[in-house]
Amino acid sequence: MIRAYSVADVRAAEASETDRQPQGELMARAATGLTDVVLNRLGHDGDRVVVLVGSGDNGGDALYAAGHLAQADANVLAVLVGRSQHEGGLEYARTRGVSVLEWRAGEADSQVLSALAEADVVIDGIAGIGGRPGLPEHLRELPDHIADTAYVLAVDLPSGCDPAGLVTGPSIYADETVTFSMAKPVHLLPATEYAVGLLNVVDIGVRLPKVPVVERLTREDVLGLWPVPGPHDDKYSRGVLGVVAGGETYTGAAVMAVTAAVTAGIGMVRYVGPPAPTDLLRSRVPEAVFGDGRCQAWAIGSGWEMDSADPQQLSVARAALASSLPVVLDAGGLDLIDEPRDAPTLLTPHAGELGRLAERLGIPTGGGGVALAQRVADHLQATVLLKGAVTTVVPPSDAGLPLRSQADAPAWLATAGAGDVLAGICGALLAGGLSPLDAGSLAALVHGVAAEDANPGGPVRAMDVAHQVGGTVARLLHTPTA
C-alpha cells in the first residue's frame, strides 16, 4: 500500500522533526537524498545539469544538491526563477563551483536557453508543497525549452502541480519525482499524477502522520484482501451475486459483467434480464443461473437504458436497492438512485456519468473530478468509483477513510465494455464480503492488471479482460511481484 498524507499533516510532521534537530538538518538530508538519486541517473563526469531554483525551501533543497553535484564533477548551472532565493543554499552552490544565471520574463538569457536545450539532467526545484497550482506567466514557456532527451527530475513535486492533487494546470513534466519521507496527494491523484513520472520516496527521518488522505493498493495487497475460499466453503458461503444488466439493445453488457464475475471466482451468479441477453448468456456463460433469488450482493445497470428498461429488471433492481444488501450501480443503474443510502453502495460512473448524476441531484459540478466524486459520495452516502486512466474510489467523508487511487491499467483498456467487466468484478467482491472501498479499489487494480496480462503491450478487447481475470488473480495471489 502506498499512503499519501495531506500537506498540512506533512508540514506538521516536518515541523515537529525540525524542532528535534539542529537548524538546517532536514534540508541537508533532503539535499543529500536528492543528490544520491541524481548521481545514480547521471551517465558520466561532466554531464550537464541545469537546476531550476524557486524562492522557497524547495529551491533551497535544489541549491544544496547543486553544490554537491558540482563537487562530484558534474557541470552544474543554477537558474534562479523566483523573486528571492534560499541564501544559504545559494552561497553553498556558488562556493562549490555552480554557475548561476537568472530567468527573466520575456527576455530569457540565451545562455539559459542553450543550457536547457543541451542539458542531460534538469532538476526542477521551482516549487514544492508550498506551490500554487499552475506555472506563473513568466515561467509558462520554460518547459518548452527543456531538451526532449533531458532527464527531468522534480524535487518533491513537479512545479505547477497542485500539492493537494485536485486541480490540473500548466506544470513541469517529470521523468522522476524525488519526494521526502512520504507521498503526498499530488503524487497519486488523477489531476496531477500524470506529471510525476517515477515516484521515489527518500527517507529524511520525519515520522509519518497518523492518517493518510489517499492510498494506493499495490499488487502485494491482493493476497491480504482477495476472498480466497477455504475447505469449509460452499458456493453459497462464498457469495452469490445477482446481476441486473444488459437489455435488448446492449445484450453484450450482460455477458461481460457476468463473465467477469464468474472468472473473478464468485460462488454463483444469478442473472435477471429480458430474452435476448438471457439467451446469449445461456450459451456463453453456462455457469450462470437465471431469475431472481437469494443473493449476497447485486450489480445493477451495465448496458441499461432507463427509457426502455425491462419491467422485471426494474422491479428486481428496486427491490435490491430497498434491501440491506450491498449493491454496485453502474451506467444506467445510476439513474435509480436519488436518496442517501443505508446499505453498502458502490457507484461506478465515468466522468460524464458522474456529471449527469450530480446535475440530476442538484449538486454543483464545478471542477469535476475527485472533488465532485466526493460531493456526490457525501450527498448519497455511497462510495463513488470514478473511472479513468487513474481510477479513484471515494468514500463518504464522514466514514473517515482515505480515498483510494489506482493507476494499474494500460490505456488500451479505454475500450467499450471494459466498464461492464469492472462492474462484474466489483459485484463479485461485494458478494464476497468486501466493503465498497476495498471492493472498488481491488477490482480496479485487478481489472487493470488483467488488461495488461491479456495482451501485454498491445490492444485488448473487453471480453479478453473478462476471461483473463481468473488467471491474473492466481498470478497476483502467488507471485505478486512478477
Ligand SMILES: NC(=O)C1=CN([C@@H]2O[C@H](COP(=O)(O)OP(=O)(O)OC[C@H]3O[C@@H](n4cnc5c(N)ncnc54)[C@H](OP(=O)(O)O)[C@@H]3O)[C@@H](O)[C@H]2O)[C@@H](O)CC1
Ligand atoms: N519544511 C521542512 O522541514 C522541509 C521542507 N523541504 C522542502 O521545502 C519545500 C517547501 O518549501 P516552502 O514552504 O518554502 O515552499 P516551496 O514549495 O518552496 O514553494 C513556495 C515558493 O515558491 C513560489 N511559488 C509558489 N507557487 C509557484 C508556482 N506555481 N510556480 C513558481 N513558483 C511558485 C513562491 O514564491 P512567490 O512566487 O510567492 O514569490 C513561494 O515562495 C518542500 O516541498 C521541500 O522541497 C525539505 O527541505 C525537507 C524539510
Ligand SMILES: Nc1ncnc2c1ncn2[C@@H]1O[C@H](COP(=O)(O)OP(=O)(O)O)[C@@H](O)[C@H]1O
Ligand atoms: N486512458 C486510460 N487508461 C487506462 N484505463 C482507462 C483509460 N480510460 C478509461 N480507462 C478504463 O476503461 C474502462 C472504461 O469504462 P467505461 O467508460 O464504463 O466503458 P463501457 O461503458 O464501454 O464499459 C474503465 O475501467 C476506465 O477506468
